[in-house]
Amino acid sequence: MAAAPLPSPPTRTRIEELLSVSYLTPVNVRAVDRVEPWFVLRCHLDARSPDVPPSVVVKWLRDTPGDVRTNPVQLRTEQAALEFLAALDPTLVPGLLAADTASADPRVGFLVCEDLAPREPLRAVLLRDGPRRCAALLTSFARALARLHTRTLGRADAYYDRRSRLGPVDRQADVEAFLGSWHTGVRHMDDAGVPMSGAATDELAGIVAELADPGAFLAFSNGDPGVNNYLVDSAGDGRLIDFEAAGFRHALTDLVNDLYLPGSMWLTVGDPMANGVEEAYRDTLAPVVPEVVDDRRFGRTVTGAGFVFAAGRLATLPKMDTRPYGNHSRLHRVATLEAAADTAGRHRSLPHLAGWARTAAAALRRRWPDTDVDLSALDPYTTRE
Incomplete structure (x- = not known):
């Protein structure tokens, strides 16, 4: 055909x-x-x-x-x-x-x-000026995500009524879009000799169930949150762009890519607990979603979303094996696993998944000798290009 x-x-x-x-x-x-x-x-x-x-x-x-x-x-x-x-x-x-x-x-x-010019992608500003000089812009991005979530909580019916006028749409598929292909990544690691323990499997199942039924955290997402999709000026006046995959899903999933874990363009990101990103997001959301101030609940959910994200990145593992030596797509897979485990450590949450992620990362480093890089020695927001 x-x-x-x-x-x-x-x-x-x-x-x-x-x-x-x-x-x-x-x-x-x-x-x-x-x-x-x-x-x-x-x-x-x-x-x-x-x-x-x-x-x-x-x-x-x-x-x-x-x-x-x-x-x-x-x-x-x-x-x-x-x-x-x-x-x-x-x-x-x-x-x-x-x-x-x-x-x-x-x-x-x-x-x-x-036309949003002269605003430019936050990614470009980070690469040019570095994360220390961009600290205020990173918190601006976090607040913009929180504002998006606060404005849209409880308004799913209004959006889907508008969206359905343009063609059919599956609301539950939107909710579950973040879950993607985590199960494929877990299976690939199992085939590689890194099975997930029963305790880790239980932790992951609990997180998947929570993300599929967000409750008070059901909010609108552009479907591709990241610093390249936030256009900002020097004063921190920014706009979120790229809503091709938009829909309602668990709000905290929007924090994973580029804030807690390196998205597709990065090898490292910053520490949201240290650079003000986490505080800015939670403080902005708290008046509307008081549940976000619960440290244990917030930490567990954002950590779990990170593991779902990292496992999903492993779905292309066979393709990674075919990449030329030194291709950073392999190191990026290691980086997401280690960043997910680091997030778990900072939030003292999901220890069994953290153990699986570190074991998986170590196995991939042995499998791919070109990933023998000390990621902790790299600056925050080191690009993979």
Whole structure:
């Protein structure tokens, strides 16, 4: 069977037509710039109406073969998410100015959003200035996540009513999206001679059950939280972006990637208990979710979410074996396991899972000699590139 045609970027004419209809005045796209690393364009506009901004950002589906972001459903999800959040707190996200997601050919859909420049990704600022100089921006990111959660608690019905108008959606699948393929990673380690003990299995089962039924912690997530998806200026005024995988799930799962454990772009991150990130998040959320002040409950859940994340990263273990010597994707798998165990140690939680993670990391270091790196000697937010 032939592969489905890939999405393609919208033409200048289609962008002009959509904006002209949206603003009820002729709009001309004077110039177009590609904005890396995203699949977006910055369009510079000319129009007689003062309501038309000087520039906008246009986003479409990725056109890279094999990329996971080629599903038209993702654009509809982002459209619903931005519309939903604009009504709750427009300072959290870019404004959605126009959308074309109802075409008979879903591959040609696109969104037109507010241009957030001169804000830049927090990841870029961390790489340029270092984590010490970016401490206030990291806590700004943590507070933004907490604000997203406080604004959306108890509003799942409102979001899914809006989302369902654009097409079918599975609410429970959204809740469980973070759980991903942890079981595959655990099985790979079992095959590698690192089985999970009964006590560790029980700890993991308890965490999985809690994340699948968040209770008071059910809140909205963009589905891909991380410092590359937080655009911020020097004063800490930031916006969360990339809502293609958005949905309601356990709020504390949003803290794992890039704050407690290294996401796909990092080998190390900071210590949220020492750099103010954890305190900023919990203090912001506490007035609405008082359960977050319970140290034992918070520590257990965020630690457990870290183990689910780390195990999920092991789902591609066979592929890692084929990578060339020195490829940091292997060291990254070791780093996530060790960071999860470190989080457990700091929170004095889930000791059996911590033991499994350290044993698994040691086994992978023996399996991959190029991972013989002392991660504790690296600075926080050391990139894997």
